[in-house]
Every structure is written in structure tokens, then in C-alpha cells.
Amino acid sequence: MINVIKKGISWVGSSVLDTTPALGRLSLYTFSFFFWLVRPPFRRKLFFEQMVFMGNKSLFIVLLTASFSGMVFAYQIYLGFTAFSVDSFVGPIVAIAVCKELAPVFTGLVVAGRCGAAMAAQIGTMKVTEQVDALECMGVNSTQFLAVPRIFGIVITMPMLCGIFMMVGNAGSYLIGVKVLGIDPAMYFSKLSEFMNFSMIFEGLIKSAVFGFLIGIIGTFQGFAVTGGAEGVGKGTNMAVVWGMIMVLISDFFLTAILAKIL
Amino acid sequence: MEDKYTIEFNKLTKTFGDHTVLNGLDFKIHEGKITTILGFSGAGKSTLLKHILGIHHPTSGQVKVLGQDLKDLGDSQMREFRTNFGMVFQYSALFDSMSNFENVAFPMREFTKKSNKQITEDVLSLMAQVGLDDHAWHKLPSEISGGMRKRVGLARGLALQPKVMLYDEPTTGLDPITTHMVDNLIRRTHKNGESLPMTSVIISHDIAATLRLSDYIAFLELGQVVEHSSVDDFKKSDNPTIKRFLELSS
Numbered sequence: 001m002i003n004v005i006k007k008g009i010s011w012v013g014s015s016v017l018d019t020t021p022a023l024g025r026l027s028l029y030t031f032s033f034f035f036w037l038v039r040p041p042f043r044r045k046l047f048f049e050q051m052v053f054m055g056n057k058s059l060f061i062v063l064l065t066a067s068f069s070g071m072v073f074a075y076q077i078y079l080g081f082t083a084f085s086v087d088s089f090v091g092p093i094v095a096i097a098v099c100k101e102l103a104p105v106f107t108g109l110v111v112a113g114r115c116g117a118a119m120a121a122q123i124g125t126m127k128v129t130e131q132v133d134a135l136e137c138m139g140v141n142s143t144q145f146l147a148v149p150r151i152f153g154i155v156i157t158m159p160m161l162c163g164i165f166m167m168v169g170n171a172g173s174y175l176i177g178v179k180v181l182g183i184d185p186a187m188y189f190s191k192l193s194e195f196m197n198f199s200m201i202f203e204g205l206i207k208s209a210v211f212g213f214l215i216g217i218i219g220t221f222q223g224f225a226v227t228g229g230a231e232g233v234g235k236g237t238n239m240a241v242v243w244g245m246i247m248v249l250i251s252d253f254f255l256t257a258i259l260a261k262i263l
Numbered sequence: 264m265e266d267k268y269t270i271e272f273n274k275l276t277k278t279f280g281d282h283t284v285l286n287g288l289d290f291k292i293h294e295g296k297i298t299t300i301l302g303f304s305g306a307g308k309s310t311l312l313k314h315i316l317g318i319h320h321p322t323s324g325q326v327k328v329l330g331q332d333l334k335d336l337g338d339s340q341m342r343e344f345r346t347n348f349g350m351v352f353q354y355s356a357l358f359d360s361m362s363n364f365e366n367v368a369f370p371m372r373e374f375t376k377k378s379n380k381q382i383t384e385d386v387l388s389l390m391a392q393v394g395l396d397d398h399a400w401h402k403l404p405s406e407i408s409g410g411m412r413k414r415v416g417l418a419r420g421l422a423l424q425p426k427v428m429l430y431d432e433p434t435t436g437l438d439p440i441t442t443h444m445v446d447n448l449i450r451r452t453h454k455n456g457e458s459l460p461m462t463s464v465i466i467s468h469d470i471a472a473t474l475r476l477s478d479y480i481a482f483l484e485l486g487q488v489v490e491h492s493s494v495d496d497f498k499k500s501d502n503p504t505i506k507r508f509l510e511l512s513s
Contacts, residue, residue, distance in 0.1 A: 041373075125359075126358075126359075129354065129356060129359070130352050130353070130354065130356035131356050131357070131358055131359070133318075133352070133356065134350065134352060134356040134357075134358070136316075136318060136345075137316055137318070137345060137348065137350040137429075138345060138346070138350075138369075138370050138373065138374075139341075139342035139343060139344075139345035139346050139373075139374070140342075140373055141342065
């Protein structure tokens, strides 16, 4: 029994010792991102290229996720609410859930899978093929050249994708609620305008920007941390996706608590 | 005439944890000459190169490049100072998302205020200098051969007319004909730079190419330079390790 406890304590201790330096490096890296963000040269072309790349890469899957999650959520709410004859509340319930939670979280998970992985893979490959060294040898800061446009790009792109998710998700809800399940459209919109307000949309957009920042920081950090060859790139990419998704889910809780007090 | 030196290592020691890679290393690299640093794998050649570039910092001792003690330079000054260097990597390290043309133009776009027209003219001139034909310009690095990539890498290294040209194992992994071509290119590039004296430092394992190309050879063993001499003197060295290195390589 004592051995089991000892092993447990030892495991906790070694986990803490392993994680602490990594957290330290991540903190320093985040600091260096802000340091280089505000220093010239500002590479606008790279920033727009990253925005187009990330938006383009994620748009289809965001549209797909938004439409089906809006539709299925409307259907489920309808099945529950119709028993109490309050099916006219389907519109606002879905809209609130989509705007405050589903849109930022689902967009965050999708983008972590698509763009977080792409960032880690691109930078990781550049690292193992000495392209990052080549930048540094020329006197170009690799964080400023590679990370700043990607992270800044994703912070701007995420709210755009989230906004699209909100619109498409609610359109899916309307389609199922009104056109398929027969909810009165006047009632649907009346309840929607009664319960929805702009701060709910704003909350979702703020969350998505924060998720974008976390995905960007983790994706690029994992890229720079790659060592070895192809296997290292694979590991880095995997870590970027896993930690990106975990951070979206964990930070969502804290953001909800903070924004509930502010907004 | 007094010898001039571009790079000076004074009692340079570098340790990583318990492992000492460079151990009180003391030597100077002649200005305007080609110096090759030879040594076995793990002898500390690449670490030495990174000290010249200011990427690694000495645990103790001093590195002076172009008369400047590198430890006196802050991060941003060091970045600016690195524009004095051109670097050719073992596997070229070209940016794979850019065309060959853009790879060569990259340092000019980053560090000069040249117009697009001027950059185009300069890039085309550099590409002609390293023997790259027209159809390679707009291809991606992945679409050309290893030898061609070396030429593009060399052109990129020369883009800012560096005072010091560094080559990290430039012929590793190339066939004998391409190796010969790269050697000639290094020699030709060095000669072209004689109006502005360019110092070339080559890290290599290739003894045949080293003897053909270099003016001076430094042999690195256990973190120290055990021989630093002209090519002719190097061939006559009494050092048993160098003798064995020469025997095995021939």
C-alpha cells in the first residue's frame, strides 16, 4: 500500500517537474510574441496570406458543422419543448446556445484541428530542414516572421468564422424549426427578438478570438519545439491539435465565468 | 606584410550541461582567404560555426568577427550584424513556399530599400553568376535537383554582398560531378569577391575537396584546433590523427 502511495507521489512529482519547464518556455514564447508583434517591419502581406489560408482551409468544415449542429439542436429542443407546447422557444434557445457556446467552441475545435495542425507542421518542417536557422542566420527573427502573422491572422479570422457559424447555425435551426417541424415563423422571430441581444453575439466573438490566440500560440510553439525529423513533426502536430482542443474547452469555462460578470 | 584576420577565437569554451564541446579553442581565420574546418563527426565544427553567427554564446572566452566582440552586441545589433554573413546550408535550406527567384530576392526585400526593378536585376545577375538558367527562376525548390538547389542557396547567400561566407558541409550527399561543380562555384564566388575581400569558412568532411579548395585548413579534435596551417603544411603534418584522417580519406 505504501509503495502504491509512493509511486503515486513520485508520478505527480515527475509530472510537475516535466511540465514546469515547458510552461516556462511557453510563457517566454508568449512574451516574445507580444514583443515582436509591436515591432517593425510589419509584414502585412504575410498576415493577409495567413488569413486567407486559414479562412479558406476551415470555411467548408465550419459551414458543415454549423448547419448540422444548428439543425440537430433545433430538432432536439423541439422534441423536448413540444411536450409542454412551448415549441416557439426553439428559435431563441438554439440562437442563445449557438451564439454563446456552440459557435465559438465548435469553430475553435475545428480550427485547432485544421489550422493548429497546419501551423505546427509548417513551422516544424521548416525547423527540421534548417529553414528556421536560415532565417536566423540572415538576421530575421523567426518568431516575428513565422509566428506573428499566423497568430495575429488566426485571432482576426476566428471571429469571422465564428460569425459565419452563428448565421449558418441559426439558418439551420430556422429551416428545421419552421420549414420542417412547422413552428409559426412569426412566433419564431418574435421570441428570438425577445430573448436574444447583441451581447450574446459579442460574447461568442470574444471567446472565438481568445480561442484563436490560444490555438495560434500552441500551434506555433509546438512547431518551433519540433526536434528530429518527420517523426518529430508528426509528434508536434499531434500535440498542437490535442493541446489546442484541450485549451479551447478549458478556457471556455473560465471565459464564460468572466464574461458573465462583464457583459 | 602583416596578416589580417576576419574571425578570432580566444580561449573559446562551450559546454552543454556536463559535455564540453569546445575546450579553450584559440585560432584566427585569415581575411580574404578560404579556410576549411575539418574534423570528425561530433568534433564541434557546427558549434563553432554557430558561434561565428552569434547563435551560440561562449561559456567562456571570446569570439571576434570583423573586429567586433560578439558578446558586446545586443539581440537587435546581432541581427543587423548578421547581414555581414552569407550562409550556405548542408541541404540548402531554401524556403519551400517561395520560388527560387523569391528565395534569392528575400534578403534584399528584408534588408534593403531597393525597388522591385532593381531587385529583379540583381537577382537575375546573381543567378547568372551561379549558373542558373532562366527556367529555374520561377520553380519551387522542390522542383529542381540538389545541385541546382545548392546554386540557389549560394545565390541567396551572396544576395547582400557579405564580407564572410559560411558553408556548412556544402557537398555532403552530392554526386562527384555535382560536388566538383559546387567546389568550382565556391572558388569562383570567392574570386569574384576579391574586390571586396570576402572571407570564406567551410565546414567539411570532404578531404579531397578541402585540399583542392582551401587556402588554410584547421583541424578540430576534442574541442581544440590541433592543426591550423596552409594546405601544403597540412599535408605534411606530423599529427597522427591528421595522418590517419588523410590516409582514410584518400
